Amino acid sequence: MCATCGCESGDEATLLNLQTGRVAELRPIGEHEHVHADGTRHVHSHAPGPPHAHNDHRHDHDRRHHDHVHDHGGAHGHGTTVDIQTRILAKNDALAGHNRAWFAGREILALNLVSSPGSGKTTLLERTIAAMAGERPLSVIEGDQATANDGERIRAAGAPVVQVNTGSGCHLDAEMVRQGLSELRPAPGSILMIENVGNLVCPALFDLGERGKVVIFSVTEGENKPLKYPHMFRAAELVLLNKIDLLPHLDFSVEEAAANVRRINSTAKILEVSARTGAGMPAWLDWIRTEAAASRQFSMT
Numbered sequence: 001m002c003a004t005c006g007c008e009s010g011d012e013a014t015l016l017n018l019q020t021g022r023v024a025e026l027r028p029i030g031e032h033e034h035v036h037a038d039g040t041r042h043v044h045s046h047a048p049g050p051p052h053a054h055n056d057h058r059h060d061h062d063r064r065h066h067d068h069v070h071d072h073g074g075a076h077g078h079g080t081t082v083d084i085q086t087r088i089l090a091k092n093d094a095l096a097g098h099n100r101a102w103f104a105g106r107e108i109l110a111l112n113l114v115s116s117p118g119s120g121k122t123t124l125l126e127r128t129i130a131a132m133a134g135e136r137p138l139s140v141i142e143g144d145q146a147t148a149n150d151g152e153r154i155r156a157a158g159a160p161v162v163q164v165n166t167g168s169g170c171h172l173d174a175e176m177v178r179q180g181l182s183e184l185r186p187a188p189g190s191i192l193m194i195e196n197v198g199n200l201v202c203p204a205l206f207d208l209g210e211r212g213k214v215v216i217f218s219v220t221e222g223e224n225k226p227l228k229y230p231h232m233f234r235a236a237e238l239v240l241l242n243k244i245d246l247l248p249h250l251d252f253s254v255e256e257a258a259a260n261v262r263r264i265n266s267t268a269k270i271l272e273v274s275a276r277t278g279a280g281m282p283a284w285l286d287w288i289r290t291e292a293a294a295s296r297q298f299s300m301t
Contacts, residue, residue: 012167013176016148017183018155024183026164029091029175092206095174099209102181106188109292112208114232115216116225117198120242122150124216124275124284125193126157131285133158136292137190141180143172143197150195160184171202174209191292200229211295212237215268219243219250223257226264233264238271238287245274 013026103110113121125140132138139160142151151163162180164172177194186192194210196203204213215236217225220243226233233239239261241254258270271287273280 013169014165014167015176015179015183016151016163016165018148018151018161018163020183022183024179026176026179029088029095029173089205092174095178096207096209099174099177099181103192103209103211104295106186107296108186108188108190108192109288109295110192110194110208110210111288111291112194112196112203112210112213113216114196114200114203114213114236115198116200116218116221119198119216119218119221120275121195121198121216122153124240124242124273125154125159125195127275127278127281128193128285128288129154129157129159131281132191132288137187139184139186139190139192141172141177141184141192141194143176143195145169145197154195160186166197170197170199171206172196172208173206177208189296191288200225200232204229204232204235211291214238214240216240216242217257217261219246219252219254219257223253223260226257226260230264233261233268236265236268238269239265240284241270241272242275244272244279245277 015024015026016022017024099110102108113125115121122142129138129140140151140154140162142148142154142161142163143166144150144163145166145168147165148163151161154161162184164176164180166172166176172194181192184192194208200215213232213236215233215238217239219241226239241257244254247254254272261268261270269287271280271283273284275281
């Protein structure tokens, strides 16, 4: 269950390998299937809960680092919504840590692309793939609730891609990425782009093991979008202000939009681009190259 909206994360989720055509069912966070010698199959969770920190017989209530919530002043809250949310986020964070270590060990730059629906993420990826062809291997995990339309576009652009359909889920999680990696098998030293489901709420909560989140913010959305969705913009390493080719036709202030981003996140870098025309793309590509170099240095420390 999603900690914010209550969607069934992983419910009816599938993975399509667009290179081989293989389709697999994705299991929820922390669940693994085992096959015994007699053919019996069972699924269970391996994600361990982290140890509790005791202080005067009370537990700290940090949703990101505790597997469950206790209150020794009364009955245990097992089975409550808060309890479920806490366990899921803790399991996701543990899996994200494994993903991050896997990326670091292979010097892979992983970026999590997030946005509202229709902001231009897929078009941006298509142009990025073409611009970096022959420079560095680039592969994609494509996330949508349904269809492989965007995955097919990415494959046609020339990048290996797996399509994750989340069913009734509204975001990717670390387990979906882990299972996607087992199919995609990105090359050491390569770049992995994770195109998340179009949603500015729930993807802010779920760490995938990426080096950073890139928010694609379209000029058609209004200058106040960062103020309306502060958690996502606060989590961003980079904000790409996309569709600037439409500015002559809109009542949109780039200065006001940038100021709103900085009110929420003073350290995020802001770049103006047009995925359709290519305007501003060199700065975006240079940022990717810088992050790729930094990820290699980090893996050696």
